Amino acid sequence: MKKRNVNEVLLQGNEAVAEGALRAGCRFFAGYPITPATEIAEIMSVKLPRLDGTFIQMEDEIASLGAVIGASLTGTKSMTATSGPGFSLMQENLGFACIAEVPCVLVNVMRGGPSTGLPTYPAQGDVMQARWGTHGDHPMIALCASTVRECFDLTIKAFNLSERFRNPVILLLDEVVAHMREKVTLPEEGLVEIFDRVKPKVPPEWYIPYEDTPAGVPPMASFGEGYRYHVTGLTHDVRGFPTSRPDEIGPFIARLFRKISQRFPEIQMGEVDQVDGADITVIAYGSVARSAKRAVRDARERGIKAGFVKLTTIWPFMKSVVEPVLKTSKVVLVPEMNMGQISREVKRVNQGYTRVVTLNKVDGTIITPEEILDRIIEVA
Amino acid sequence: MEEFTKLIHKYLRHDKKFPHVWCPGCGIGIMLGALIRAIDRIGYEKDEVVLVSGIGCSGRLPVYVDFNTLHTTHGRALTFATGIKLAKPGLKVIVVMGDGDAVAIGGNHFIHAARRNIDLTAIILNNSVYGMTGGQYSPTTPFGMRSTTTMYTNIEHAFKISELAVTAGAAFVGRGTVYHAKLLDGLMEKAFLKQGFSVVEVIAHCHTQYGKLNRLGGPVEMLQWQRDHAVTVESAARMKPEEMEDKFLIGVLADRDLPVYTEQYERIRQRAKAGQGKDA
Numbered sequence: 049m050k051k052r053n054v055n056e057v058l059l060q061g062n063e064a065v066a067e068g069a070l071r072a073g074c075r076f077f078a079g080y081p082i083t084p085a086t087e088i089a090e091i092m093s094v095k096l097p098r099l100d101g102t103f104i105q106m107e108d109e110i111a112s113l114g115a116v117i118g119a120s121l122t123g124t125k126s127m128t129a130t131s132g133p134g135f136s137l138m139q140e141n142l143g144f145a146c147i148a149e150v151p152c153v154l155v156n157v158m159r160g161g162p163s164t165g166l167p168t169y170p171a172q173g174d175v176m177q178a179r180w181g182t183h184g185d186h187p188m189i190a191l192c193a194s195t196v197r198e199c200f201d202l203t204i205k206a207f208n209l210s211e212r213f214r215n216p217v218i219l220l221l222d223e224v225v226a227h228m229r230e231k232v233t234l235p236e237e238g239l240v241e242i243f244d245r246v247k248p249k250v251p252p253e254w255y256i257p258y259e260d261t262p263a264g265v266p267p268m269a270s271f272g273e274g275y276r277y278h279v280t281g282l283t284h285d286v287r288g289f290p291t292s293r294p295d296e297i298g299p300f301i302a303r304l305f306r307k308i309s310q311r312f313p314e315i316q317m318g319e320v321d322q323v324d325g326a327d328i329t330v331i332a333y334g335s336v337a338r339s340a341k342r343a344v345r346d347a348r349e350r351g352i353k354a355g356f357v358k359l360t361t362i363w364p365f366m367k368s369v370v371e372p373v374l375k376t377s378k379v380v381l382v383p384e385m386n387m388g389q390i391s392r393e394v395k396r397v398n399q400g401y402t403r404v405v406t407l408n409k410v411d412g413t414i415i416t417p418e419e420i421l422d423r424i425i426e427v428a
Numbered sequence: 429m430e431e432f433t434k435l436i437h438k439y440l441r442h443d444k445k446f447p448h449v450w451c452p453g454c455g456i457g458i459m460l461g462a463l464i465r466a467i468d469r470i471g472y473e474k475d476e477v478v479l480v481s482g483i484g485c486s487g488r489l490p491v492y493v494d495f496n497t498l499h500t501t502h503g504r505a506l507t508f509a510t511g512i513k514l515a516k517p518g519l520k521v522i523v524v525m526g527d528g529d530a531v532a533i534g535g536n537h538f539i540h541a542a543r544r545n546i547d548l549t550a551i552i553l554n555n556s557v558y559g560m561t562g563g564q565y566s567p568t569t570p571f572g573m574r575s576t577t578t579m580y581t582n583i584e585h586a587f588k589i590s591e592l593a594v595t596a597g598a599a600f601v602g603r604g605t606v607y608h609a610k611l612l613d614g615l616m617e618k619a620f621l622k623q624g625f626s627v628v629e630v631i632a633h634c635h636t637q638y639g640k641l642n643r644l645g646g647p648v649e650m651l652q653w654q655r656d657h658a659v660t661v662e663s664a665a666r667m668k669p670e671e672m673e674d675k676f677l678i679g680v681l682a683d684r685d686l687p688v689y690t691e692q693y694e695r696i697r698q699r700a701k702a703g704q705g706k707d708a
Contacts, residue, residue: 076515097700102514102693107540111507114500114537118480118511121498122519126511144501271496271512272519274475278491280499287443289491290499 055234061199061226062087062129065155065219066095068203069127071240074153075101076126078115080108080134083167084223085157088129109134113141117150121279123245123270125207129155131223132165132174135181142216143182144281146304149214149258149268151245153206156218157226158334160412169412170223172334172385176392178218179363185301187308189315190218190363194337196230202360208243209315213307214265220362222335222385224414248275257288260299264307308364316361318369322348323355328428329377331370331394333359336383336415343420352428365393374401379427383407383420403427439464439474441494449488453647455606455632459553460489462609463522466616478521480509482529484560486553489524503534506541509548517547517690520620527554527568531587535567542596545624546689551616552589552627555634563637574641590629594682599624601682605631607654608678618680624688631658631676 059067066088069077077092079085093103102119106112112128119126130138135156145152160166161173174181178190189209193199199221206217248255248267257277259266269275282290283297291297308315319337321344323329328347332340337358347354357373359366374380374394380402382391391406398404407423409415450456467477477495481487483502490497496519500508505523513521530538530552541548557575558564565575567587574581590603600622602615612630619626633639633650644650661679664672 076511078511094700097693097697100697104510104514106507106510107536110504111510111537111540114504114507115511115514118498118508118513119515120511121508122512122516124515126515140501141504271478271498272476272516276474276494276496278497278499280491281501282499 053233055236057232057234058229059196059232060087060229061193061196061221062157063091064196064199064232065129065203065221066091067234068200069153069207070095070099072125072204072207073242073244074125074127074207075099076116076119076124077101077103077128078106078112078119078126079128079130080106080112082109082131082134084159084226085129085131085155088155109137110140113138113145113152113154116152117141117145117148120150120152121271123273125151125211127153127155129157131157131159131167132161133163135174135177139181143184143186145216146182146186146188147281147283148279150216150279151210151214152216153203153210154216154218155203155221157221157223159223160410166412168223170335170385170414171410171412172222172336172389173410174220175362175386175389178220187215187305188218188363189213189215189308189361190220191317191360192220192333192362193225194334194358195225196228197232198360199225200232200234204240204242205317208241211243211245212265213311214245214268215308220334224335252276256286258284258286258300260286260303264303264310312364312368315364316366316369318360318366319356319358320369320373321356323357323373324376325353326355326377327353328379328381328424329355329357329373330381330383330420330424331357331359331373331390332383333362333390336385339415339417340383340420342417343424346417346421347424347428350425352424354424354428359390362390365397367397370394370397374398374404377402380404381407381420381423381427383415383423385409385415435464435468439468439494440492446492448492450485451636453635454485455555456485456489456553458606458609459551459612459630459632460493462612462616463551464493465613466620469617470620472520476518476520478509478512478519479524480505480512480521481524482526482534484526484529484558486524486526486529503529503532504537505529506534506537506548506550510541510546513546513548513690514693521548522620523548523550525550525552526559527552527556527589528558528566531589531592532567539592539596542593542598542625542627544689545597545599545686547624549619549626549628551630553630553632554589555632555638557634557638559634559637563634563641569638575638576641590627590681593627593629597625597686598627598682599684599686600626600680601629602627602680603629603631603676603678605654605658605678606633607651608658611678615680618683622683624686
């Protein structure tokens with residue numbers, strides 16, 4: 049008789065995020081109630097104190113990310129979760145986490161916008177905001193989940209990448225993924241790879257907190273461990289002190305970009321299926337990737353040579369995956385629940401290789417496989 | 429003097445490029461001196477002190493001092509400090525803000541930090557103006573005064589920061605001036621030792637911006653104004669209300685024992701671990 053797997057559970061996307069965060073070692077959550085992300089906060093408020101962690105409901109989303117960054121500076125893995133309006137408020141401190149290189153995870157459950165928009169309906173309208181929402185030049189890592197299992201896996205991945213690169217990581221979920229329930233088999237404890245930030249090994253008097261290293265990611269001391277250093281949102285020199293010297297500013301910003309760009313293969317995740325010589329390739333992400341996968345299968349049954357690409361990593365944009373597809377496919381279709389955001393990136397990479405067409409939907413409903421199939425038949 | 433030199437060597441950063449950014453005659457140095465003397469008297473280890481600031485003239489303060497230092501975004505210093513304190517309650521977290529920082533852009537964070545009674549000390553340098561950006565009016569600029577954005581005089585009414593903190597629920601509230609340096613030393617020490625949210629409002633002058641625009645004289649005249657208008661809580665008790673009309677109180681304005689957030693949260697942890705139901 050087959051033994052029932054105890055790790056087999058029925059979970060909602062938001063619940064899987066909370067489970068993944070705890071498994072990744074998250075011990076601090078600060079947030080503000082907002083539909084459709086609130087479940088994550090509710091679960092964390094119950095589970096964190098059992099694990100000697102801390103949950104706090106702050107006065108707004110600005111304060112939430114501020115508290116998360118503060119907690120992370122003490123060496124505690126920290127996160128928040130929000131939706132569009134809260135994500136807008138968080139942009140200020142998101143930039144701080146980028147320039148001060150403080151690891152943290154920000155989950156944005158995307159609902160229709162702009163403004164209050166559609167609190168309970170799915171959208172993918174915050175994709176560009178995730179990249180460029182905070183001011184100034186900065187690198188950004190953003191992932192997007194399609195399934196409940198991915199909500200779990202990518203939350204862990206988000207923490208790992210954040211700790212590894214000392215950069216905030218944004219996890220994007222379409223509302224429908226966050227609220228969908230699916231049976232998932234969670235991996236055994238200990239089988240999940242967890243990465244903790246590298247701490248300085250040198251004595252405090254030798255510690256240079258923002259020193260350039262080959263990896264571009266300096267070891268990070270925690271407050272209270274003897275390494276008394278300065279953390280600032282001002283552009284700073286290698287010691288962390290404000291600088292206005294061009295010969296220090298330039299290399300600093302360059303390092304922020306380099307630490308991510310030289311490690312693209314470790315960050316970029318996705319799925320590529322039968323794109324060689326395809327009549328049409330569909331590039332999709334989030335819930336739309338599921339509809340797209342089905343539509344591609346149906347198209348193949350009708351004799352259309354259809355390829356499929358799922359972008360799990362949204363930022364940095366997976367040029368190395370998309371460019372070959374553009375070179376070999378007769379048409380590329382980008383369906384998304386916005387007026388065309390990732391399709392702009394695809395077109396940017398395109399350089400005249402092929403024809404890029406879109407399927408945009410912003411009426412609060414998901415894009416169905418039938419709609420994608422119809423578009424495939426129309427343009428292929 | 430020798431004592432003073434010792435403190436400078438012990439607490440100011442040797443690897444930071446001085447001189448500092450503040451104008452000659454600014455009172456912020458007196459406030460920093462009081463802060464350092466209080467820390468030294470209590471005997472905190474430098475490793476256990478975290479000094480957090482926001483943006484503005486006061487925001488530049490932590491960079492000069494040899495603690496764990498954090499210069500955050502405008503108005504948000506208390507939110508970062510909240511995260512630090514909750515994640516590592518053993519740290520002594522001190523937040524330095526200006527009036528614009530604390531009660532304009534950060535006003536909401538300020539009242540909520542007070543309401544929660546998190547064990548933090550908020551030191552607010554109140555010079556009635558946005559100094560660093562060039563003298564615009566702040567929420568503490570008095571009615572009828574001039575600033576670079578109220579050249580026809582200010583028609584808004586000023587916040588009383590300490591009174592706001594008392595009402596919002598802070599465990600300790602003290603107000604001093606940079607003229608009354610000894611009093612300030614004592615207020616800082618009391619605030620640091622207080623369990624819960626403590627506030628020290630430091631009335632200071634900005635002769636460069638506010639003083640010039642309102643013809644209040646230089647640092648000396650503005651310090652004399654503080655001397656002539658500040659009344660200790662003890663003296664005020666013996667004065668008639670009409671004598672207090674153009675005066676303000678200095679000293680301890682509130683000192684009360686309230687449940688402290690970090691202690692309460694530790695109890696929550698124990699209950700959660702003991703499996704005591706959420707509805708227990």
